[in-house]
Each structure stands twice: as structure tokens, then as C-alpha cells.
Amino acid sequence: MDQHYEYIGMKKQEVxxxxxxxxxxxxxxxFEHLMNPRPIFDSPDYVGSGKLKGKVAIITGGDSGFGRAIAVAFAKEGANLTILYLNEHEDAEETKEYVEKLGASCQLLPGDLRDSSTSESAVAHTIKTYQQLDIVVNNAAVQPYTSDIMDVSDEQLDNTFRTNVYPLFYMTKAALPHLKYGSSIISTTSRVAYEVAPTYVYLASNDSAYVTGQILHVNGGLIRYS
Structure with missing residues (x-):
């Protein structure tokens, strides 16, 4: 066992x-435009190679955050976009301007995904504008912080599931009749659905059951099965 001298006191030190x-x-x-510093959403080292050329994608929550990064990556790969968002108009316009400079066509549609008609309208506008739909990215979600399950109100619980779960069904139902063989529906998720964090109690519930099949882990691309 290592020997050591006992402390004789403490001193203050500025660092x-x-x-x-x-x-x-x-x-x-x-609102992303109010954040300081602004989030990084594009990698200058990433150069697209036309993987999505001729494809059309709907991205929910595509105005900012992960959604904006997805929109930029899809635009670099040649896709045209419909970005569905709630009310962050300035963020959405910034994203639209950015992806259009990359050569993509982009339409913005504000709406509340908790209402099933929002998904129906988004798909209808996309078909009217582009005459096709190939990819749906269900990205919009909320993640309120709660330290104890006793602090979760009925309203908070209801809003979380109406925002994070129901729209996956609404959007899939609206889009499916227009998708062809080889099309994709991609649903993003929080890591708490498969790596439980105690401060997000009810988001780590079994009701995140839509997280099934393969999950691409953000750290190193590890594929997990839920």
C-alpha cells in the first residue's frame, strides 16, 4: 500500500x-439562429457523389439541429427536399437558402405533426411539387428533461407521445401509397430508447417500440438490434 502524507490544510487557487x-x-x-455559438451542421470535407440524384425526400424537423444536417447531406447527394417544421421560420429559411446553394430544390411547410392532417398535407404538397416521393425522414421530436417520474405531468407525457410516436404512424400512412420499391422510411431516435438515461424516464419506456430492427449508433456506426 502506497504511503502518503496527510493534508495539513487547503489553499485557494485561481484557474x-x-x-x-x-x-x-x-x-x-x-431557435437555432439564437444559439451562441451556432451549431455545426455541415462538414466541408464531405463531398456528395450523387447517391440521391433524382430522389425526393420529406424531412420532419428539417429546419434545424439534426434535421438541418440531414437536409444538407441529402442536398449534397442530389435530393430535392420538403422540409416540415413547426414555427421556426427563420431557421427554416436559413436551411432552405443553404441547401439551394448546393443545387437542391426545397419547399418549406410549417405545421404541427401532432395533427394527422399535417402529414397528409405535406405528402400532398410534395407530390404536387415533385410528382414523386422516395424518402421520408421522421426526425421531429421533443425530449423534455425530468429528474424524477413523479415530476412528469399528464400533459407532458401526452405531448411527448403525440409528438414523438403518433406522427410516425401518420406520416407513414400518408406516404406509403406513393412510395415505390426501393424507397425508404427512416425514423431517428434518441439514444435513451436503447441506452437508458435516468433523467429521461418516460422516453426510455417500452413505448419507444418503434425503435426496432437496426439502429446505427452515432459512435462509430455500430449496428444494434432492439
């Missing part, structure tokens, strides 16, 4: 620690 992210808070859904 200069760099601050990269100042404290900030927004009420959901939040």
Missing part, C-alpha cells in the same frame, strides 16, 4: 478556464 459555450436557455421548440 483561468476557457469558456466555449456561454450559459443560455430557450423554451422549446427553440
Amino acid at each position: 483561468n478556464q476557457p469558456i466555449a459555450f456561454p450559459s443560455q436557455h430557450q423554451n422549446p421548440p427553440g
